[in-house]
Amino acid sequence: MPEIAEVETVRNVLKQKILHKKIINVNILYPRIIESDIEEFKTVLVGNEFNDILRVGKWLIFALKDHYLLSHLRMEGKYFIKNSDEELQKHEHIIISFADGTDLRYHDTRKFGRMKLVLKKDLKNTIEISKQGKEPMDDSLTSTYLLAKFKNKRLPIKTALLDQEIISGLGNIYADEVLFAAKINPLRVAASLTQEECERIIISAKEIILKAIANGGTTIKSYTSSLGVTGNYQNYLKVHKREGKPCEVCNNKIKRIKVGGRSTYFCEYCQK
DNA sequence: AGTGCGACCCGAACGC
DNA sequence: TGCGTTCGGGTCGCAC
Numbered sequence: 001m002p003e004i005a006e007v008e009t010v011r012n013v014l015k016q017k018i019l020h021k022k023i024i025n026v027n028i029l030y031p032r033i034i035e036s037d038i039e040e041f042k043t044v045l046v047g048n049e050f051n052d053i054l055r056v057g058k059w060l061i062f063a064l065k066d067h068y069l070l071s072h073l074r075m076e077g078k079y080f081i082k083n084s085d086e087e088l089q090k091h092e093h094i095i096i097s098f099a100d101g102t103d104l105r106y107h108d109t110r111k112f113g114r115m116k117l118v119l120k121k122d123l124k125n126t127i128e129i130s131k132q133g134k135e136p137m138d139d140s141l142t143s144t145y146l147l148a149k150f151k152n153k154r155l156p157i158k159t160a161l162l163d164q165e166i167i168s169g170l171g172n173i174y175a176d177e178v179l180f181a182a183k184i185n186p187l188r189v190a191a192s193l194t195q196e197e198c199e200r201i202i203i204s205a206k207e208i209i210l211k212a213i214a215n216g217g218t219t220i221k222s223y224t225s226s227l228g229v230t231g232n233y234q235n236y237l238k239v240h241k242r243e244g245k246p247c248e249v250c251n252n253k254i255k256r257i258k259v260g261g262r263s264t265y266f267c268e269y270c271q272k
Numbered sequence: 273a274g275t276g277c278g279a280c281c282c283g284a285a286c287g288c
Numbered sequence: 289t290g291c292g293t294t295c296g297g298g299t300c301g302c303a304c
Contacts (some may be wrong), residue, residue: 007303032280058298075281075297091282110281155275162298172297261277262297275304286294 002073004058004135004169005212005233009053010079014104017081021098023048030093033108035116044117045069045096057132057168067117070128077113080105099272117123132168136205141167143198150190150198157193159188159260167205173240174212176265178204180239186257186264211236239265 002010014191018107026042028034029086034041044067054068056059062069071077080092084103088095094106094115106113133149134141149166150157160166161175170178178185181204184197212233238248247267257264 072297072298109283110282110297112281115300152274159275164299263295277301277303279300279302281297282300284295288290 002058002075002077003171003174003212004055005209005215007055007058007060007073008213009216010073011053011060014060014079015053018050018098018104019053020049020051021102022048023050023087023096025097026098027095027148029088029095032056033093033106033111033113033115035114036223041115041117056129057164058171059128059132061123062128063120067119068123069115070126072113072128073108073112074112074114074248076110077106077108078195084123099170121253131165133164133166135168136170136209141205142190142201143202146198146201147193147195150193150244153190154180155190156186156259157184157188157190157261158264160190161201162260162262164226169209170205172262172264173237174208176240177208177238179271181208181264185268186259186266199243239267241265 022046024047026045028038028041031038031139032220042065050062050064050069052063054063058072060071061074064070080103082103082105084097084101086103087105089105091109092105092107093111094102096208098104106115111236116128123129134145146166150160153160158175158179161170161178162172174188174223178201182197184193184201215233215236239254242265244253246252247254247270250267250269252267252269254265257266
């Protein structure tokens with residue numbers, strides 16, 4: 001599933017491929033992905049061009065003339081660049097055609113991804129963007145900030161790490177990896193964490209996310225990177241999808257449990 | 273306000 | 289083999 005590192009990888013690759021190309025057609029095969037009015041969506045895009053691609057948390061933000069196109073990949077959203085004469089594949093739901101004979105195709109097996117248009121001046125007030133918390137690589141993500149956010153949270157720290165309003169961009173894979181690196185049990189009540197433990201979470205999150213971005217993200221069963229880019233970070237995962245395998249630190253078996261309805265992998269000896 | 277859970281989807285994994 | 293069932297996972301909306 002695309003988390004912050006995967007979205008950043010997609011952003012970097014797309015920036016090399018689609019900027020400043022004139023959009024000549026938009027074909028919407030599965031309208032529910034688009035939360036804006038469908039006709040307005042087409043009208044705004046056709047004749048327009050992408051000038052830049054930004055990112056906030058897991059949201060990709062395509063800059064148009066007066067609008068931003070927000071795109072969330074959820075679990076399985078991918079973008080492909082193909083020649084316009086190539087046959088449509090199953091699960092290609094949104095086709096944006098450029099004047100140079102290529103397409104940007106949005107592919108989403110589960111149809112969970114979402115897109116919407118906002119006026120540029122409204123971006124910061126858009127609920128999806130304004131609610132995002134601090135990103136792992138943001139210097140203003142401090143232990144004091146985390147401590148305050150966790151103060152009234154009675155839920156497990158694992159669940160709190162998935163809350164995009166606290167830390168923006170972590171998903172199920174990196175939340176497990178961060179807790180392992182920080183040596184914190186995923187079931188600990190968020191409000192019980194000390195400032196020192198919050199510090200360890202931040203240090204681990206920065207390290208893991210930066211390394212994941214440097215490696216093009218993680219390629220696992222449910223998320224094969226698009227655009228021919230294959231991430232390598234799966235080679236560095238310490239706990240995720242490693243149930244029953246030995247912990248690299250203490251050699252005990254990695255456990256898998258459910259936390260807040262989500263699969264959670266951890267080492268019960270290293271993470272207290 | 274914080275928390276928990278079903279809904280949204282469909283391919284893969286599983287059970288028989 | 290082949291069929292039916294269950295599971296997963298980010299986020300939202302709703303109930304408590």
